[in-house]
Amino acid sequence: MTNLTMTGTTVPRRREASDERAMQGHILSTYNSLRFGMGLMAALTPVIVVLWGYSFRIPWQDSISAYYFAPSGNQWIYSSYPCRVFFVGTLFALGSFLYLYKGFSKREDWALNTAGICAVIVALFPMYAETGYIPLSNDVHFGAAIVLFLCMAYTAIFRHDDTLKMIPEAGLRKRYKILYNIVGWFMALFPVLGLIAAMSLQSAQRETFWIEAAGIWAFAAYWFIKSHELKTSQGDLKAATGAMSRSA
Known part of the structure; x- marks a missing residue:
């Protein structure tokens, strides 16, 4: 009788533990997919706008x-500016993801929230059109873009220790730290260089496109590295199970 009772109580507990692990796996998969998705969208953006433009007979733009x-x-299409749909949609998606993503410290959250808001502002305030004038739009566009990348640079350079402390191997921590510093400084420098290039030249040149693309690819690289690091350290699992405390 005792054995039956013990067996009867053990089975539900095992099921509960199994359900809990399944839910944790679902949460971890969601966060990892979110990080990887942000990286993939950013990495493909410079490539897609060029190829998408060519498909509609749009020449390679200077930025x-x-x-x-x-x-x-091509006049037989639904929109006179087909690349605008992808450009704005991607910025809104990235902005929403950045704002909703929860990091491992409050300061990381503030930086990511600000970056997300700035991504939406970049979409809402386009740069000047050659055929018209939009008051202040150019300044807001470039200003929001710079703040976005500076927030991401801050996250990469100054907040990586929030999660790297979970990796016991010193050599591996050092390698991740080097990678974060590299992509962080890329994100900080390349958008500023792009702004300087655009303002100092009579008209934007192809160099501006590549400078902007380099900053975007650094943004993508950050999320790929972060995904790999947290998978290595099982940081998401530790956070989900309460095995680590959240930093300030």
């Missing part, structure tokens, strides 16, 4: 932002 007002050479 990524210029695709907002790049007119199509």
Whole structure:
């Protein structure tokens, strides 16, 4: 009788533990997919705007932002500015993900929230069109873009220890730290260089496109590295199970 009672209580507990592990796995998969998705969207953006533009007879623009007002050479389409749909949609998606993503410290959350808001502002305030004038739009566009990348640079350079402390191997921690510092400084420097190039030249040149693309690819690299690091350290699992405390 005792054995039956013990067996009867053990089975539900095992099921509860199994359900709990399944739910934890679901949460971990969601967070990892979110990080990887942000990286993938960013990495593909410079490539897609060029290829998408070519498919609508739009020549290669001097900057990524210029695709907002790049007119199509094909009049038999639903929109005169087909790349605008992808450009704005991607920025809104990335902005939403950055704002909703919860990091491992309050300061990381503040930086990511600010970056997310700035991504939406970049979409809402396009750079000047060659055929028209939009008061202050250019300044807001470039200002929001710079703040976005500076927030991400801060996250990469100054907040990586929030999760790296969970990796016991000193050599591995050092390698991740080097990678975070590299992509962080890339994100900080390349958008500023792009702004300087755009303002100092008579008209934007192809160099501006590559400078912007480098900053975007550094943004993508950060999320790929973060995904790999947290998978290595099982940081998401430790956070989900309460095995680590949240930093300030």
